[in-house]
């Protein structure tokens with residue numbers, strides 16, 4: 001509850017002209033054990049990652065700034081052995097901790113991370129292995145499916161833990177989305193959708209055509225019938241109509257593995273380094289002219305519907321409707 005009050009305070013401050021972030025989105029490594037065709041992370045140079053003590057220092061600074069949401073992503077975060085310690089460090093400070101993973105290493109790590117997690121998000125694009133070959137082979141696919149079931153099972157012991165799958169919508173899986181919703185409904189977990197952002201030539205694509213709109217309409221109906229679709233209705237309508245939205249990327253600090261803060265996001269066409277945590281404090285970087293200028297340049301960016309940016313922006317722009325809807329969903333999930 002305190003975390004949500006902190007977010008509300010940040011929103012109020014930002015509405016009166018500040019550019020304070022509410023979430024730390026930490027790309028803790030670019031390394032990955034998969035080579036998904038739409039993904040840019042495994043294609044990046046690996047460079048030096050912050051060590052565990054460096055990450056702890058970031059979390060300390062984040063706490064001092066009053067930020068209560070710490071989201072760990074990658075690359076594949078579970079390739080780092082210190083992830084349970086990192087999550088524990090943030091969780092023990094009362095932060096809301098989330099982990100986004102491809103699910104492969106949960107076999108070994110699930111029990112270690114779960115006590116320190118508020119929410120676990122596992123990527124799955126289809127209920128069919130043959131529609132997942134842009135992510136992995138069939139053997140790996142079934143391993144991930146098994147680990148998703150284990151994570152769902154875990155909720156019996158850890159009632160407060162939220163578990164969802166995250167599904168990237170492409171032309172390959174367009175007709176699988178309803179089956180995925182039914183699958184998560186049976187497992188009593190949630191699902192979030194995001195349309196693919198085409199950033200590399202090998203990427204699967206998505207035609208925002210009549211068929212796509214029909215399927216999103218069905219998802220909106222399923223959400224209204226209480227299927228566990230965790231996107232807001234506003235988000236689903238936004239992607240159905242391919243509308244633009246006012247992206248509030250200032251609400252997220254995106255930290256790269258080497259400790260560089262990037263603005264506004266990782267899309268190769270707009271990504272800008274605005275400061276390195278090894279050289280300056282996080283507060284310095286957040287208040288810097290470099291960050292403000294990069295935010296101004298990217299103000300009218302309409303390149304993606306990545307859920308963490310779009311949903312956070314929709315909440316910010318419509319606190320009393322989408323904000324309350326998403327807050328209620330979080331409490332009930």
Ligand SMILES: C[S@@+](CC[C@H](N)C(=O)[O-])C[C@H]1O[C@@H](n2cnc3c(N)ncnc32)[C@H](O)[C@@H]1O
Pocket residue numbers: 032038039040041073074075076077100101102103121122123124166167168194195196197198199
């Ligand atoms: C970059 S991955 C990092 C965490 C982890 N390796 C995983 O796959 O869940 C985070 C999420 O972004 C999604 N993603 C990757 N590339 C994307 C793209 N081009 N467009 C939309 N979503 C993408 C992945 O499917 C995953 O759900």
Ligand code: SF4
Pocket residue numbers: 032033034035036039040041042074075076102135
């Ligand atoms: S598993 Fe995640 S980080 Fe790895 S290649 Fe796939 S989307 Fe990218």
